[in-house]
């Protein structure tokens with residue numbers, strides 16, 4: 001169209017809005033097993049196309065195929081399934097507890113369970129994650145007690161964070177889980193710094209940075225890529241692309257770059273995309289990236305292609321901005337169903353055992369919940385004291401805070 | 411006159427401004443299609459199109475930085491930062507750029523932008539949805555800082571801010587969005603539809619920047635408040651039976667010193683209240699000004715009631731929040747001093 005040279009302002013739009021028919025036909029899904037697995041010391045320039053593909057292991061028949069398959073034993077896979085089911089069950093209970101007024105806020109992982117659960121298994125003791133609020137699978141898969149998580153969610157008397165933090169903003173150095181900030185992207189560059197420190201100290205530990213698709217727009221994401229690239233920091237740079245950032249579709253943060261993984265290419269960082277709903281693929285790619293970091297080969301950027309099935313948080317209602325059935329149309333399926341089918345296909349699992357496991361897990365979660373609730377919930381029962389509010393601002397309480405605490409009479 | 415919530419009043423201010431002036435542009439995170447997480451921009455994209463109301467990437471420095479560029483071109487951006495707690499990535503753009511553009515270019519370039527953001531606590535939002543960073547902006551030469559306390563003022567002040575030739579930080583106390591909250595969290599909040607300040611005229615009007623208002627005339631003590639604390643002060647005056655004169659500052663910078671000084675000279679006593687942390691808070695500035703201008707009329711030390719000097723806690727929200735009981739104690743002490 002001739003427009004006499006007048007400029008036009010461009011704003012990207014998602015394919016479909018509420019009322020429309022969900023359509024992911026524009027999302028190209030390569031066949032499982034079709035993406036090669038390079039050596040970890042590969043020249044990054046030769047694998048640039050991997051930033052535009054999707055590494056997948058599980059095919060439609062539930063078989064594990066291709067060069068990224070074969071790393072996990074039956075027991076490890078069964079454990080992985082249990083972790084994902086636990087996280088889902090935990091989320092459902094805590095989401096309900098929030099609705100019942102037992103806490104102020106909750107964020108769930110529905111549909112994204114494979115990402116954090118499988119990733120954790122690729123790290124070693126002492127490695128450090130710098131997670132966002134949607135990676136509780138890192139804790140579940142590391143055996144962090146659910147009761148402790150719930151105590152934090154309830155801000156009760158047993159909350160390890162003394163009621164100071166918003167629900168789900170956990171922290172556990174012991175479990176390689178850096179304190180969640182809530183300010184997006186800030187921790188991405190901190191992960192790089194932690195990794196640089198490990199290299200400076202000639203240690204063997206590596207770091208993992210976490211960010212959502214939307215948050216990659218923050219400057220801290222780009223700072224992290226520069227530092228990681230310049231110092232070849234031993235860090236895995238994870239981008240969880242769940243298609244949405246609250247009401248904003250991923251195209252607003254991605255712009256013209258094609259994929260989030262491709263952001264790494266300009267920095268010379270090997271950049272991979274992986275099927276985030278495929279436990280085996282996530283684990284295999286995480287292992288590859290972790291090994292690179294540990295062998296002094298530097299950072300890897302990994303984009304997990306997944307879908308946020310639930311609302312952004314307990315304060316959000318997605319029906320206002322995306323079709324209700326969009327998650328059903330998501331072409332990469334459900335991570336739990338896919339691993340379940342694979343295990344059945346392997347002959348080590350069955351529908352009956354799955355149903356039974358579901359019930360067992362629910363029971364465990366409910367038992368943990370009961371125990372946590374004995375210590376109180378946000379508005380009832382045992383609470384952290386008002387004294388706790390004044391502690392921990394500094395290593396040693398300065399006189400002005402001491403005075404204020406006195407004034408508060410606590 | 412129609413009654414509106416503060417959200418509706420703020421939306422109406424942008425609507426009226428966009429209709430009157432094509433240069434007014436609205437954007438921010440989740441602001442376009444969805445209409446903002448607090449729904450302050452709902453319907454604006456449908457009405458004015460995607461070139462005038464749109465979703466921004468999650469980059470506060472990008473949002474404010476691009477707004478500055480647009481303002482330099484000649485537009486009048488009114489941008490939203492989703493929570494005041496998330497403004498810090500934009501702080502450099504605000505402090506080093508927006509605030510100084512007129513000065514350093516001797517008026518060759520100017521920066522008529524408005525940066526709106528929800529502020530304050532009371533919603534169990536923990537440390538990342540509760541902060542009151544106004545003093546970080548009043549400390550910066552070149553910025554104006556506005557904190558409305560009701561729908562009528564919010565609309566008039568926002569229109570004035572959009573029409574202002576300089577950058578304005580517009581802090582919206584989120585606990586007031588749906589009703590005048592007085593700190594009594596155990597009671598239901600009266601909705602704005604039942605409050606006279608919920609009356610918001612249709613069409614264009616302004617509440618001038620730099621003009622305070624006396625919300626409750628009184629003879630015993632002057633209370634300087636803004637935002638949510640205006641209602642906390644009203645509750646404290648009523649509960650202590652102290653005849654306080656409550657001034658709603660509305661604009662922190664420029665400040666209506668005349669109204670403050672007139673009142674304190676009359677009452678001889680002054681209590682300052684804000685939700686932000688005490689140390690180096692805006693109350694320190696107010697206290698110094700009162701002391702400089704009213705010293706010989708003061709019958710008691712100027713008192714400050716503020717948030718404790720800790721990050722905003724989650725579970726201990728009501729121990730932290732300076733409610734009517736804490737302010738009431740300060741009023742009594744000031745009367746007895």
Ligand SMILES: Cc1ncc(C[n+]2csc(CCOP(=O)(O)OP(=O)(O)O)c2C)c(N)n1
Pocket residue numbers: 134182183184211212213214215216240242244245246308312439468470492496499
């Ligand atoms: C600096 C900052 N800006 C804005 C927000 C508000 N906010 C919280 S989550 C979110 C969306 C993040 O989306 P994405 O990065 O895709 O992660 P997801 O929630 O999808 O996991 C926004 C805008 C914030 N927490 N911090």
Ligand SMILES: [Mg+2]
Pocket residue numbers: 212213214240241242243244245246308
């Ligand atoms: Mg996302």
